[in-house]
Amino acid sequence: MKKSVGILSGLAIAIAVAITAGAWYTGKQLPAELDHALARSNAELKKALVTTGGSMSIERVSLQQHFFSSTAQYRLKARDINVGEGEVVNFDVGVTDQIEHGPFPWSRVKALKLMPVLAVSNSTLEKDDATEPWFAAAAGQVPVSAQTSLGYDGHVVSQVRLAPVKLDEADGNSLDFSGMQLEVSGDKEGKASKFHGTADRFVMKLVRDDQPPASFELQGLKVGGNLAATAHDAIYVGNVDLMLAETKVTLGPKQQVLLVKGLEQNALQTLDGPDTVGGRVEYKVGDISWDGRAVGKAQMAISVASVNAPALQALSKWYQAHLPEFEAASAAGQPAPQIQMDDAEKARFQGDLQKLLAAKPKLAVENLSFKTANGESRFNLSMDLAAPASFDLPPDQLSKQIITEVKSKLSLSKPMIGDLATLQALLDGQTDAQAIAMQSGQAGEMVGMMALQSGMATVHGDDVVSSLHYADGMVDFNGQKMTVEEFATLLAAHLAALSPQG
Numbered sequence: 001m002k003k004s005v006g007i008l009s010g011l012a013i014a015i016a017v018a019i020t021a022g023a024w025y026t027g028k029q030l031p032a033e034l035d036h037a038l039a040r041s042n043a044e045l046k047k048a049l050v051t052t053g054g055s056m057s058i059e060r061v062s063l064q065q066h067f068f069s070s071t072a073q074y075r076l077k078a079r080d081i082n083v084g085e086g087e088v089v090n091f092d093v094g095v096t097d098q099i100e101h102g103p104f105p106w107s108r109v110k111a112l113k114l115m116p117v118l119a120v121s122n123s124t125l126e127k128d129d130a131t132e133p134w135f136a137a138a139a140g141q142v143p144v145s146a147q148t149s150l151g152y153d154g155h156v157v158s159q160v161r162l163a164p165v166k167l168d169e170a171d172g173n174s175l176d177f178s179g180m181q182l183e184v185s186g187d188k189e190g191k192a193s194k195f196h197g198t199a200d201r202f203v204m205k206l207v208r209d210d211q212p213p214a215s216f217e218l219q220g221l222k223v224g225g226n227l228a229a230t231a232h233d234a235i236y237v238g239n240v241d242l243m244l245a246e247t248k249v250t251l252g253p254k255q256q257v258l259l260v261k262g263l264e265q266n267a268l269q270t271l272d273g274p275d276t277v278g279g280r281v282e283y284k285v286g287d288i289s290w291d292g293r294a295v296g297k298a299q300m301a302i303s304v305a306s307v308n309a310p311a312l313q314a315l316s317k318w319y320q321a322h323l324p325e326f327e328a329a330s331a332a333g334q335p336a337p338q339i340q341m342d343d344a345e346k347a348r349f350q351g352d353l354q355k356l357l358a359a360k361p362k363l364a365v366e367n368l369s370f371k372t373a374n375g376e377s378r379f380n381l382s383m384d385l386a387a388p389a390s391f392d393l394p395p396d397q398l399s400k401q402i403i404t405e406v407k408s409k410l411s412l413s414k415p416m417i418g419d420l421a422t423l424q425a426l427l428d429g430q431t432d433a434q435a436i437a438m439q440s441g442q443a444g445e446m447v448g449m450m451a452l453q454s455g456m457a458t459v460h461g462d463d464v465v466s467s468l469h470y471a472d473g474m475v476d477f478n479g480q481k482m483t484v485e486e487f488a489t490l491l492a493a494h495l496a497a498l499s500p501q502g
Contacts, residue, residue, distance in 0.1 A: 030070055030099065030119065033150070034060060040190055054081035054088065061094075072097040073126075094126035107147070121148040137175070138163040150188065157185040160197075172207035180221075196224035212253050220245025232309040235277060240267045254291075262286020276359050277312075278305040280366075293423055296372040296416075305362040311355035318349055350391050357387035357402060372420065375413030375462065382407045400484070406470040411463045412451075414444025454494055 038058055045056045061073040074095045081089045100107060103116030125144045127135050134143045141163040148158040164179040178200040186193030199221040207213045225240035244263040250256070262285065269279040280303040288295040319326070322339055329337035341349060364382040371377075388401035421443035425436045448464045451457035457466035458478055469476040475487040482490070 030065065030101075031063065033118070034063065034072060037188070040188075044190060055079050056081065058095075068101050070099045070101070072099060091130060093131055094128060096124055096126055098122040098124075103152075113149075116152065118150045118152050121146075121150070123148070134165070137165045137167045139166070154188045155185070156188050157183070159183055162199075172205065172213065174203075174205045176201070176203040178202070182223075191229040192227070194224075194226045196222070198222050212251065212255065214249070214251040217248040218244060218246070219248075230271060230277075230309070232275075232277075232313065235269075235309050235313070237269050237271055237277070239269075241265070256291040257289075259289045260285055260287070272305060273359075275309055276306045277309050278307065279303065290423070291427060293426060294373065295423060296370055296419070298370045300368040301366040303362075303364045303366060306359045307361045308356045308359040311352045311359075314352040315349075315356065318352070353391070354387050357385055360404075361385050370416065372416045374419050375416030377413045377416050378409075378411045380407075380409050396484075400473055404471070406468065409465070409467045410457070411465050412447060412457075414448055414462045414464065417444040417447055455490075456494055 038060060042057050045058070056076070056078045058074050058076050061075055062071075063073075064071045074097065075092060076095060077092045079090055098121075100120040100122070103118075107120055107122070123146045124142045125131060125134075131143070135141070137143075143163050143165065144161070145163075146158055146160045148156060150156055160180075160182040162177075162180040162182075165175060165177040167173075167175040180197055180199035182195065182197035184193060184195040200219070202218040202221070203215070204217075205213060205215040220243075222243045223241070225238060227236040227238040227240070229236055242265040245261065247258075247260040247263060249258040251258075264284040265281065266284075267279065267281045269277060272278040280301060282299070282301040284299045285297055287297055322337075325337045325339060329335075362382065362384050364380075366380060368379040369376055382405075383403065384405040385402055386404045388398055391398065393401065418440040421440040422436055425439060430436055444462075448459045451464045451466070452459060455478070457464050459465070465478075467476075467478055470484070473484060475482050475484055477487060477490070
């Protein structure tokens with residue numbers, strides 16, 4: 001018995017020594033680790049905000065070190081971040097970080113997580129005059145908090161929590177958010193990360209004096225992804241997926257309801273060469289209904305391939321430098337501003353654009369489709385680009401050298417058009433089923449007849465089809481071959497005929 005007690009006592013002392021030594025070691029490492037994390041975070045924030053015209057940074061205000069724990073305080077500062085429509089955001093908030101030293105932080109031991117770690121960070125938003133309304137809306141809870149574990153191998157796991165928020169204003173505006181849980185894991189350099197998060201509900205009601213109230217309700221949000229850094233600054237490869245079980249929008253004088261179920265966005269970005277990237281974003285909508293009546297379902301994918309990454313980054317920085325000019329043009333209703341560049345800037349811009357086009361990038365809209373109960377319409381478009389011999393060519397010659405091939409096909413389903421006509425009649429209050437059926441059948445046939453008469457499309461069974469193929473300066477439009485100039489003349493004539501004056 002005495003021998004057993006001695007062994008257990010020795011084991012307990014060994015564990016205590018190991019924990020104490022580990023805590024001391026962690027405490028010594030902590031300032032350097034925090035400085036490294038701050039530098040990386042600020043670098044990532046700078047990349048993320050490159051197109052906003054503003055800045056955001058984190059600075060450490062204080063660090064109080066103890067034997068088994070430490071307390072750090074930070075300030076998160078945002079300056080002139082452009083969020084669109086001329087609105088800028090500025091804020092300065094505090095964050096407190098309670099850091100438990102490894103190897104066995106008590107919060108992990110309580111949760112039966114017994115793998116040794118360097119430290120566990122418990123970060124919370126500080127309450128002050130700026131954040132007090134947010135705390136009040138969260139019923140006194142900390143609105144944003146995070147627990148982060150740093151392993152001895154550099155692996156990082158963060159659990160981020162957004163507290164539930166409820167806000168009811170006297171004018172009728174309201175907000176009800178269920179909160180969100182987000183887990184992020186990866187290496188401490190940020191070169192590889194996985195994340196997934198969920199939120200149950202977000203409901204917002206907007207009340208204005210000059211228009212009927214509008215409400216927005218989102219249910220069942222899921223987000224996840226797996227990203228890895230590349231040799232090209234700020235370019236990551238991997239996937240980001242977003243799913244929303246239900247979206248409900250109520251608006252208009254009659255407070256009609258738009259209901260969308262099964263919304264998905266799946267984005268994938270890859271390296272398709274040493275210096276080129278490609279990507280694809282796919283959107284799906286399971287079911288759409290309006291005012292209680294079924295509308296249909298939709299999907300679309302957009303892809304790019306063979307995009308020169310260094311050239312894309314350089315052009316992005318050029319755009320950022322001229323962002324105020326683009327915003328001014330947009331505010332004035334102009335399609336694009338006239339950018340004034342000196343010879344050196346013009347040479348750099350054209351050089352980067354030449355590199356981008358020399359990689360022969362490809363753009364595509366894949367399977368843009370809409371399906372109703374009785375039919376489905378589809379649209380596809382692909383475009384191949386190349387570098388011109390010179391950017392000083394006349395516009396028509398320049399466009400022919402840049403755009404090397406275009407393929408597109410539009411297929412309109414006459415039954416689908418009939419379904420939409422039926423929906424419109426019902427929404428307009430029509431009740432004569434026989435008259436509605438007749439009008440709906442005529443709608444699809446009328447579209448087919450107009451397409452044939454105009455020469456803009458052909459009819460194949462229940463589909464109205466229009467196809468275009470451009471290559472080597474020639475256009476094949478619905479089986480008719482012609483030059484680009486002839487096609488432009490034909491298109492202008494058809495558009496003139498369709499206009500009210502025509």
